[in-house]
Amino acid sequence: MTSTYLTRPQAIDPATVTGWGVDADPRNDPTYPIRERSGDPGPGKVWDRPTQQHPQVEVLRSIEHNRLPAVVGTSTPPSGLSGMMRRAAFHYSESDWTHWLMLLGADRVNMVEGIVTDLARGKVPNIPAEMGVRAAWKHDRTALVTKAAVTVAVSALAIALLRQRQHRQRPHDVRPVHGRAGGGRERRALAGSTT
Amino acid sequence: MLAADYRGPRRVRADHKPMPTIQHPRDAIVRVTRSCICGSDLHLYNGLVPDTRVGMTFGHEFTGIVEEVGAEVGNLNPGDHVIVPFNIACGQCHFCKQGLYGNCHESNAQATAVGGIFGYSHTAGGYDGGQAQYVRVPYADFGPTLIPDGMDIEDAVLLTDVxxxxxxxxxxxxxxxxxxxxxxxxxxxxxxxxxxxxxxxxxxxxxxxxxxxxxxxxxxxxxxxxxxxxxxxxxxxxxxxxxxxxxxxxxxxxxxxxxxxxxxxxxxxxxxxxxxxxxxxxxxxxxxxxxxxxxxxxxxxxxxxxxxxxxxxxxxxxxxxxNQASVKRLLPRLIEHVQAGRINPKALITHRVPLEDVSDAYHMFSSKLDGCIKPVLLPNGV
Incomplete structure (x- = not known):
């Protein structure tokens, strides 16, 4: 950014501003008692920082931070395709929807990666069990059975429709000139050859 | 150790994970005695919170017994039974000095809008949570509070958040x-x-x-x-x-x-x-x-x-x-209310579930089955 009078620091001493603080009223504080204002008065917001943790894994950092917080979480560092998406997301601020939408996308990719990782380790994830099917069977059997029946019915319907469509398309594929749909160019060409 | 393991929207299982370790001189390792599933965990469970990574352990409402402390933790000893606030707060940054312990500036690398929270996605710092047998507790010299003598552990665990x-x-x-x-x-x-x-x-x-x-x-x-x-x-x-x-x-x-x-x-x-x-x-x-x-x-x-x-x-x-509740600020008064009988937290608990059955507990709570109001996990048994 070009440095202009708008971007250069412009510190103003409040004491030089006419009328500064004449109506200040500590009782007019809607944040009371949530915020203990005496804890850190004045514009200078400094504190003795805790000892800095040096994480042994990759920790992504919001670009709204000017430094790594003293303590960080090290659970599940970014990896794979989802990790690449997360790293890209952290080029955007928390104020930018791109940041969050990319992270949500990464979460979905990560879910697939989790299944692949399980399989690579020789473990077939028991997805119904992970979704609590036992509790559903015990406490909500009707809904579970209904849901399963609807899923099976919708799947069967979708397969039937797909097969029907494939069946309809088959004659068109083998007889393009005489088919009911499509083949117009061929028909016109054929007609042209007879005139 | 056994821990809840998030696998994707509406999928959680109990799985074996490595033991947590001290990573900072103000850390402690706590053996979890009670751990609730919170209504806000369901937002994670349903995949609504960005940067919720597969493999993470949820859980921000837990009590536990201190197993190990870092070099800078002078006020806790192994064997202490503690209430662990869900906020991870340093106690000395600009926000903590104002009592805004849910807004600590020294505990969440991934976002500035909220402080660190146990087991609440990387948007809240990327810390594994307490739905596990053991958990790393950062800033252990500041956050955890000893469970008062005579207080029921199930009252204590609800003082962490609810x-x-x-x-x-x-x-x-x-x-x-x-x-x-x-x-x-x-x-x-x-x-x-x-x-x-x-x-x-x-x-x-x-x-x-x-x-x-x-x-x-x-x-x-x-x-x-x-x-x-x-x-x-x-x-x-x-x-x-x-x-x-x-x-x-x-x-x-x-x-x-x-x-x-x-x-x-x-x-x-x-x-x-x-x-x-x-x-x-x-x-x-x-x-x-x-x-x-x-x-x-x-x-x-x-x-x-x-x-x-x-x-x-x-x-x-x-x-x-x-705001997120500033647990540490409120605890002294709330302990008084519980001890005086003005608040009866444990009356909310409807289900006590072994950690092994965490998948069913999440489904039951999420789908509001069996009259579920508040499920509590027992990671290390009763």
Whole structure:
């Protein structure tokens, strides 16, 4: 950014501003008692920082931070395709929807990666069990059975429709000139050859 | 060790993970004795919170016994049984110095909008949580509080989040004697907010939900007037009729992103998450509170945006107050309330579940089965 009078620091001493603080009223504080204002008065917001943790894994950092917080979480560092998406997301601020939408996308990719990782380790994830099917069977059997029946019915319907469509398309594929749909160019060409 | 392991939306399993280690001189390792599933965990469980990574362990409401402490932890010893606030707070940054322990600036690398929270996605710092046999507790010299002698462990575990969040919802609402308070949501936090509204002098407390077993519980426990929103044509009109057309003095949103009850909010907030969750209770709160009234928000939403009638906030002169509960700030007073019998936290607990059955516990809580109000996991047995 070009440095202009708008971007250069412009510190103003409040004491030089006419009328500064004449109506200040500590009782007019809607944040009371949530915020203990005496804890850190004045514009200078400094504190003795805790000892800095040096994480042994990759920790992504919001670009709204000017430094790594003293303590960080090290659970599940970014990896794979989802990790690449997360790293890209952290080029955007928390104020930018791109940041969050990319992270949500990464979460979905990560879910697939989790299944692949399980399989690579020789473990077939028991997805119904992970979704609590036992509790559903015990406490909500009707809904579970209904849901399963609807899923099976919708799947069967979708397969039937797909097969029907494939069946309809088959004659068109083998007889393009005489088919009911499509083949117009061929028909016109054929007609042209007879005139 | 055994720990809950998130595998994707609506998929959690108990799995073996490496033991946590001391990574900072102010860390402690705690053996978990009780660990709740929170209503806000369901936002993670349902995949609504960005940067919720597969393999993470959830759980921000837990008590435990200190196993090991870092070099800078001088106030805890192995064997101490502690309440661990859900906030991870350093106690010395600009925000902590103001008592805003939910907004610590030294505990969340991934976001500045919220401090670190145990087991609550990388958007809240990327810390594994307490739905495990063991957990790393950062800033252990500041956050954890010894469980007072004689206090039931099941009362103690609810002091990590549910009680302080419900209490702070009422506190932020600035309730004055005689005020009419409407609480949206009869989950554990909503029920507790309704209970605490009386402690601040409310004259009338109304709780809105659609689950009758929870409304019945709230009616007896808070106590409160209760209504099923499915039997109400228009929430704002209903509340106005209850309050001589003025509106409630205070409305509290104790639901957050998973709210039911409106097709548009469900579609855009939960099915195709363009909104940061379904904001129906906040919408209702804004339109049901009186002019100049206060809306207090403790329901958890994602970090993007929501469709709420912000124009009405301006025109009605509403004050909206919201935050994650500052647990450490509130604990001394809340311990007094529990010891004096004014609050009975453990009455909320309906299910006690071994950690091995965490998948079923999540499904049961999420789907509101078997009269579930508050499930507690037992990671190391009873």
């Amino acid at each position: 009680v302080p969040t419900g209490y702070q919802a009422a506190e932020m609402a600035g309730i004055q004697r005689g005020d009419t308070v409407v609480v949206f949501g009869a989950g554990p936090v909503g029920i507790m907010a309704a209970r605490c509204a009386w402690l601040f002098g409310a004259g009338r407390v109304i709780v809105i939900d659609y689950l009758h077993y929870r409304l019945e519980f709230a009616r007896a426990y808070a106590p409160a007037e209760v209504y099923d929103f499915r039997e109400i044509d228009d929430m704002a009109v209903f509340i106005k009729k209850q309050t001589d057309s003025l509106g409630a003095d205070v409305c509290i949103d104790a639901v957050g992103a998973d709210a039911s009850g409106n097709i548009l909010h469900t579609l855009f907030g939960k099915k195709i998450p363009i909104e940061a969750g379904s904001a129906l209770p906040l919408h209702w709160a804004i339109n049901s509170v009186k002019k100049g009234g206060i809306v207090s928000v403790v329901g958890v939403y994602g970090p993007t945006g929501n469709m709420i009638p912000i124009g009405n906030v301006v025109n009605k002169g509403i004050t909206i107050r919201a």
